[in-house]
Amino acid sequence: MADQSIVALNQKIDALTAQVAYLADQAAIVERQRQDRAELVRDLTPIADQAFHLAIEQLEEVQEYIDLSDLLRLAKRLMRNGRNLEKILDQLESIADFSQTAAPIADEAFSKAINTLADLEQKGYFTFARGGRRIMDNIVTSFTEEDVDRLGDNVVLILNTVRDMTQPEIMNFVRSTLLVAEQEIEKPVDITYSGLLRQMRNPEVRRGLALTMRVMQVIGSQTQPTSS
Structure with missing residues (x-):
């Protein structure tokens, strides 16, 4: 106890x-x-x-x-x-x-934009744009207001003419003609009467003269004589 x-x-x-x-x-x-x-x-x-x-x-x-x-x-x-x-x-x-x-997305987008601009600069896009700006400045300073009005009145005709001139057949014809002319211009040319007569025996020469005369005929028919 x-x-x-x-x-x-x-x-x-x-x-x-x-x-x-x-x-x-x-x-x-x-x-x-x-x-x-x-x-x-x-x-x-x-x-x-x-x-x-x-x-x-x-x-x-x-x-x-x-x-x-x-x-x-x-x-x-x-x-x-x-x-x-x-x-x-x-x-x-x-x-x-x-x-x-x-922020990371914006940084990535900014980097891509910088790279794209650098690529465009390297390819010459900005140089071309600066040249185009100079061309536009020359155009603007060379035309008066009256010239612009006349251009506006005839813009449809001008565009139609450009469209016709840029047809593949016309462009190929002009290009082939220029290439042949560049090759033939360096060769000697016989301009004596006998040489010209020999060339007239060539069917292609005669065809060219015929086409030239036809074009001259069309030009003459569209030119209206001035009334005295």
């Missing part, structure tokens, strides 16, 4: 010792927190004093432009529009998130 009482007493002493140790630990924690707060206050006090004096100096500079009623009215508006301000902040956060997401 006495042994059981001693055991129970020892258990109570152990429990009391544990509680005392716990309270001591808690007291140490509270003391450390108090010291941390005191140290923080000591560190912030000079900063707060400096900020306070700076705020006073800045307010003194603008005090003639600020009215207390204006500040109160602004504060009321801010409080009334708290939800709107919160929505604006949410939108700004969404824009910031979108910017972070789109």
